[in-house]
Amino acid sequence: MIQSDEDKQGSIRFSICTTGLKAMTIEQIAVEARNIGLQGVEIWRGHIEDYLDRGGTLSQLRGLLDSNRLQVPCISEYCYFTKGWEAYQAELASLQYSAEWARALHCPRIRVFAGHVSSRKAANDHWRMAAQGLQEARQICSEQGVSLAVEIHNHTLADSASGLNRLLEPYENEIELVYDGFNLCVDRLDPLPVLEQFYPRVSHVHFKDYHWNHEDWSKSIAVPVLQGDANHAAILGRLIALGYQGFISFEYFGNQVLELTKQSLAELTEYMH
Template identity: 50%
Template sequence: MSTEPKTLAMKFSICSTGLKGMILKEVLEAANRLQLDGVELWDGHITEYLDGGGTTHDLRRLLSEQRLSVPAISTYTSFSQNEAAELQQVQRAARWAKELGCPRIRTFAGHLSSREAPPSLWDSVVSGLSAASAACEQDGVRLVIEMHNNTLADTTDDIAELLNRVGPELELIFDGFNFFVDHQDPLPALDRFYRRIPHVHFKNYQWNHQDWAQSVPVPVLQGDSDHRAILRNLAELEYDGFLSFEYFGDRVLELTQLSLIEVTQELSGGGDDRP
């Protein structure tokens, strides 16, 4: 039996949405110190950098110096409240993505859960996502909606409806924790939509279902959501994309570092034997 360590196919990044108090250069330096492969960039970080006199050429050089790539640019668009302005935001992010060699733009599907949303909201979201997806294609990038509670992409059937109505060019970001908070098993969604999932978010909490504000973020394999099962499923599927750690609060870098250690040990066969 070979004793050679397993090669990790997945790549690892951090969501800069959780580091809004840091300037972009500091975020990139921190990601490099953590030995990550990339940074999922919040579009606000890019805006601040460019407003401060930087260029996308400068940013691409900084990324190269820190040996980092950008698997996604994250916007907070949802196409349910101000479709025209949000389309412009995605178009701008798509131009940046093209210049930075980033393959996709993150968005959300509405601001209400699928069970609460009226047909008019569905129509607005589908129209906005279709226009935004077409705009991204013009710059050679893809639009990805995050699977998220309190949006139209919060159940497997409603995600399927979105994909059917928008078209085959739309992709998904899988976030198992966002199913957990809605008391749903995330694995069926991963299995059902795997071919449309180029990117994954990872976070975990000791979760208080009665008072979400009292929940405590913890390393990804120590929380109430069974992320070990998700990770093993991704490994079995031979997922080789980015797994992006998404934490918020004052322990983002610490939790990312601890989570990276746990995940790499688990994938290398060094995790414990818990089911």
């Protein structure tokens, strides 16, 4: 397991992805996260940028999080590396800022994507650009003392065991994984074998769940994590059996983010006890 010192503190802890709360400020989110009973916030880079644009400093942001007893297990970047060279350069420039922010906020890792097309449909140029982008991104993060983590996600090169094998083969343990079992279920893949195979790289986890409509995604219904189609009870059980001691971030979108997070935390707390 690739873990920071903060990750080695003890049992599983819970955080919220602020990507689903873009209309709120990080100050508002921090208060909500504390009130729900979370231990962390996985911060979308836009929330940090907004805080700084409004005159705040990274030191003040760290103080805000500390006062709410919140850690930052991950900063969420939207880098793909395969959308053309202009976008590629812009993504690396953005990542440079995020890595510096992560260091200041005592955050151990940056989340990125690998490619914007499915591994089954990707051209050789997509694989080549993704490989180069991950290498450059890893170096940027390393210079700031933080890790680079690729999210397992549908419609990316990291969408299946075969895609992950091809993507990560050159890197040994230099690149971490953000495990999201639901993203595999969207493609009708069993999430548990992927967790078993790639667990040594998993440093962070996303939980969300739905009653998923494979024919019309817009008709899918978000539900608390133990009530959906991805069998998160089995995923959580396997994480515990494997000895996972990092963060699980609730990653919901829409107008029920806080309520679904609250319900999910209550379910998992009861399940684990």
